[in-house]
Structures are given as C-alpha cells and as structure tokens.
Amino acid sequence: MTVTSLTITPLLQDELTSKIHMAIQRIEEHEPSEGYYLAFSGGKDSIVIYDLAKKAGVKFDPHFSRTTVDPPEILKFIKENFPEIDWEKPKKSMFQVILSNSTLPTRSHRICCRALKEIGGKGRTVITGIRWEESANRRKRQIFHESKNKKGKWFLNPIIDWTTQDVWDYIRRNNLKYCSLYDEGKERIGCILCPFHSLKDKLDDIQRYPKFVRVYKLTIKKLYNQMKERGRLPKKWTSPEAMWEWWIYGKVQDHSTRQEEIS
Numbered sequence: 001m002t003v004t005s006l007t008i009t010p011l012l013q014d015e016l017t018s019k020i021h022m023a024i025q026r027i028e029e030h031e032p033s034e035g036y037y038l039a040f041s042g043g044k045d046s047i048v049i050y051d052l053a054k055k056a057g058v059k060f061d062p063h064f065s066r067t068t069v070d071p072p073e074i075l076k077f078i079k080e081n082f083p084e085i086d087w088e089k090p091k092k093s094m095f096q097v098i099l100s101n102s103t104l105p106t107r108s109h110r111i112c113c114r115a116l117k118e119i120g121g122k123g124r125t126v127i128t129g130i131r132w133e134e135s136a137n138r139r140k141r142q143i144f145h146e147s148k149n150k151k152g153k154w155f156l157n158p159i160i161d162w163t164t165q166d167v168w169d170y171i172r173r174n175n176l177k178y179c180s181l182y183d184e185g186k187e188r189i190g191c192i193l194c195p196f197h198s199l200k201d202k203l204d205d206i207q208r209y210p211k212f213v214r215v216y217k218l219t220i221k222k223l224y225n226q227m228k229e230r231g232r233l234p235k236k237w238t239s240p241e242a243m244w245e246w247w248i249y250g251k252v253q254d255h256s257t258r259q260e261e262i263s
Helices: 010-029 044-056 072-081 094-101 111-117 164-173 180-184 199-208 210-229 240-249
Strands: 036-039 060-065 086-088 125-127 144-146 154-156
Touching (some): 010 164, 036 044, 044 164, 072 180, 094 111, 094 210, 199 210, 210 240
Parallel strands (some): 036 060, 036 125, 060 086, 125 154
Antiparallel strands (some): 144 154
C-alpha cells in the first residue's frame, strides 16, 4: 500500500486541524526579529514544517545541509521542487569525518550529525521537524529550547507532538509533493546507511547504492588499519569485513555468511 492510497477519517481531520492551529501558533509565538533558520532535509517532516511556516506568514530562510551520502533521489526531489532552498556544504565528507574521528557513526555516537547535519543556524532560532514519536531521545526534547552544544542557538519543534499519521494526513490534505522513496517502502529518509535505519533499510541501501557502499567499505578498511596501528582495535574486529558486518548487522556474522573481502 502506498502513502497516497490511505484516507483520512473525519475524526482524524478534527484532531489534525487542532494540531495544525497549535503548530502555527507556536511558530508565530517564537518568531525572532531576524526570522527563522528552517532546517530542511527533504523528508516528510521538513516538508510539513516548511508549509506550516509559509502558512504562519513568518520570516524564514530554509537550508539543506548536504552530508555527501544523501540519497540521489532526495537531492533530485529538492532541486526540482524547492529551488529556493539554500544548500549548505560541509567542510568534510562523511568518509573524512569517520577517519578524522577514528570511529564509525552509531546511534549513540552521532559524529556524522554533529559534523554534517547540525552545522548551520549558529546564533539563530532553528525550526525542525523533530517529533517525540521518533525515538526515546527525542521524547526528551521540549517544544522550544536552547542548544546544549551551541549557546545562543535555539530550536523550535512545532510538530513535536504529531504522529507519523498526522504528518501524512497533512501532506495529503494539502497535496504536498514528497520524495518517491516513501512510495517505494522507505519509512524514513536519511543518509545512506544511516545508523538509525532499520536493518531492512540498510540492506536496501546496500543493493540500491553500490557506489556509496564501495566507498564506505574502503573507508572502513582505512579505519581498521588506523585503529590497528594505534592499538585501539577491539578483539571482535578481526578484519575490515568483521568491522563492516558489526556496523551493518550490530554483530559479527558467522564466517560462512561473511561477505567478500574488502579490497
């Protein structure tokens, strides 16, 4: 079943209308004199906050932070449908970030987000599409709060209490365009092989983006050698292949199921 085949019940419409009014009120209430910095990823949540900011009539400038491992489909979608978006280029690629930090990105060690996704908005009030439903860590977020890492940078999360169903209902009600990856089964769109993706999505990425996978594997081989030279290599990582398997599967697979040697 595709996203567009779903329907909205009258009850959901009433509940959604209330949430829309509340989100717009939040955006209006916290509007800074210089306008908002709107963090736009091209995903479903950012599409909604972009549309809500327009409906609120506030001043804002939208920005997309490239990570160098963004799905080509999302880049094409933004270029074709949101030409007004400012593209922020990172100082390092994802692969350079991995090597300079001497570690792989994980759910608990988000080196990639800090270096690539959260670089903009210094001294600004940033609108995000973060929602409580997405993760335990995000359930700790407030509607409006100051950054823990960058003093003077504030975050407004106007749809923080929305469900995924609310987001899709809003998109359908307003006939908003969205990336085709969602209709191909993706529940979440982010960096290729993002640690927050499900195993199913990671395996799909491996099949879908072989060129990116090749560079990831070469980077892991460099990281393995780097850690080995410094005496910081865990015993479970007996080879670059084992390191790759741990990163993808969360554990080193049986030798019989191991993929081909990284060259």
